[in-house]
Amino acid sequence: MPFDPCQVYQPEADTFLLIEAARATVRPGDRVLEVGTGSGAVAAALLDTPGIRIAVTDINPHAAGCARSAGLEIVQTDLMQAIRGTFDLILFNPPYLPTLPEERIDDWLEHALDGGESGRVVIERFAADAGRILAPEGRILLLISSLTGLDAVRQVFSRYGFSAGIAAQQTVEDEELYVLRIVRHDDRTY
Numbered sequence: 001m002p003f004d005p006c007q008v009y010q011p012e013a014d015t016f017l018l019i020e021a022a023r024a025t026v027r028p029g030d031r032v033l034e035v036g037t038g039s040g041a042v043a044a045a046l047l048d049t050p051g052i053r054i055a056v057t058d059i060n061p062h063a064a065g066c067a068r069s070a071g072l073e074i075v076q077t078d079l080m081q082a083i084r085g086t087f088d089l090i091l092f093n094p095p096y097l098p099t100l101p102e103e104r105i106d107d108w109l110e111h112a113l114d115g116g117e118s119g120r121v122v123i124e125r126f127a128a129d130a131g132r133i134l135a136p137e138g139r140i141l142l143l144i145s146s147l148t149g150l151d152a153v154r155q156v157f158s159r160y161g162f163s164a165g166i167a168a169q170q171t172v173e174d175e176e177l178y179v180l181r182i183v184r185h186d187d188r189t190y
Contacts, residue, residue: 036057039070040074
């Protein structure tokens with residue numbers, strides 16, 4: 001199927017902040033997974049890291065086409081449902097915008113934006129499953145907005161045995177963007 005880039009979240013300030021944090025965090029030889037890759041820009045920015053193996057996921061068939069054209073291996077799935085094995089570094093720029101039912105639009109781009117009424121619906125689903133594929137001493141980089149609620153997101157991850165510290169942040173218009181570095185409670189090296 002031909003893919004339509006207009007149905008894929010294109011790189012914005014949040015993408016570039018996550019790229020910056022990912023480049024600072026990735027280690028040679030890491031097994032890396034980017035969940036919800038969209039355009040593939042974040043994962044593609046890491047391809048020159050020595051010895052890493054990188055895979056990406058996205059539910060959007062148009063994003064899958066974009067990722068393939070960027071030279072990435074993609075598994076078309078909801079979050080990491082079809083993923084097996086473990087990863088040293090998991091990257092995720094989730095749908096984090098608080099969205100009321102009447103604000104929803106019915107297209108593929110909606111999957112990249114709609115965080116549910118709290119902005120944390122997809123983040124909560126991700127947090128519930130992340131431990132299954134995170135390697136011992138693995139790290140997660142999660143991008144969120146002040147609109148999503150920094151403390152509320154930290155509490156979500158804490159319920160699943162994780163600690164979250166701020167790895168990067170940037171003010172963009174009327175919101176603060178954060179990249180959280182998330183590790184298991186017993187791996188508190190931020």
